[in-house]
Amino acid sequence: SAVISQKPSRDICQRGTSLTIQCQVDSQVTMMFWYRQQPGQSLTLIATANQGSEATYESGFVIDKFPISRPNLTFSTLTVSNMSPEDSSIYLCSVGQGPRTEAFFGQGTRLTVV
Amino acid sequence: GQQLNQSPQSMFIQEGEDVSMNCTSSSIFNTWLWYKQDPGEGPVLLIALYKAGELTSNGRLTAQFGITRKDSFLNISASIPSDVGIYFCAGLTLTGANNLFFGTGTRLTVIP
Numbered sequence: 001s002a003v004i005s006q007k008p009s010r011d012i013c014q015r016g017t018s019l020t021i022q023c024q025v026d027s028q029v030t031m032m033f034w035y036r037q038q039p040g041q042s043l044t045l046i047a048t049a050n051q052g053s054e055a056t057y058e059s060g061f062v063i064d065k066f067p068i069s070r071p072n073l074t075f076s077t078l079t080v081s082n083m084s085p086e087d088s089s090i091y092l093c094s095v096g097q098g099p100r101t102e103a104f105f106g107q108g109t110r111l112t113v114v
Numbered sequence: 115g116q117q118l119n120q121s122p123q124s125m126f127i128q129e130g131e132d133v134s135m136n137c138t139s140s141s142i143f144n145t146w147l148w149y150k151q152d153p154g155e156g157p158v159l160l161i162a163l164y165k166a167g168e169l170t171s172n173g174r175l176t177a178q179f180g181i182t183r184k185d186s187f188l189n190i191s192a193s194i195p196s197d198v199g200i201y202f203c204a205g206l207t208l209t210g211a212n213n214l215f216f217g218t219g220t221r222l223t224v225i226p
Contacts, residue, residue: 001159042202043157043216092156102147102206103214105156 002027004106006093012112013083020079021109023093028073031096033103034066038089046091049076083113116141118205118217126223127193135220136187137203143215145206146179146186151219152199160201161188193224 003026013019023032032049047055047068055068070076080087093106118139127133137146145164149157161172163179163186170177176189186203203217 004156006156042218045214102145102159102162103204104159105149108154108156110154 006106010110018081025074029095032076033094034078035092116215120217124221133190137217138185142183143205147204149202
């Protein structure tokens with residue numbers, strides 16, 4: 001399976017600021033996704049990152065709060081904008097070779113907003 | 115979104131014991147996946163199941179895709195301390211934009 005690297009691995013941020021998380025894959029992949037995992041919870045899909053076009057967001061997530069870029073088949077970024085303590089979570093990049101195939105995950109970015 | 119219920123929520127077992135956990139849903143899935151998440155890491159895929167009734171092993175792990183396609187179970191035999199972590203089931207559908215749904219997780223603690 002592909003090697004997925006996320007940066008940063010963790011960060012502590014002030015409320016009202018924004019953080020951009022990077023996801024780099026060592027091979028071209030069809031699908032890239034961004035998930036949020038709140039403390040002690042399961043994984044929730046934020047959006048599907050589409051190459052060269054706007055991301056597809058799930059209910060409850062909006063582009064203004066979580067802008068996503070995907071300039072090519074190996075790289076994507078997620079920005080968490082205007083952060084509040086409620087945004088403290090693990091953010092996970094995931095990849096797959098098709099829309100109906102297994103997903104593989106990066107190591108995650110642990111975000112704490114103070 | 116679709117709800118996948120895992121049980122038990124948490125388990126404390128002695129090293130060497132066998133472990134069994136399951137995942138149930140009100141919806142049918144076409145693929146069942148089992149992941150393990152270590153502290154500070156992303157989930158790692160353990161086993162994938164593609165057909166109803168399928169029984170698949172990966173070392174000490176065995177998982178089955180339920181006949182009704184609404185459930186799956188994971189067994190771990192002869193547990194060891196490094197089995198500690200959170201185990202998630204996930205169901206994959208063939209329809210809809212968001213087609214991968216995660217269970218609530220089972221937190222496993224192995225006591226040496």
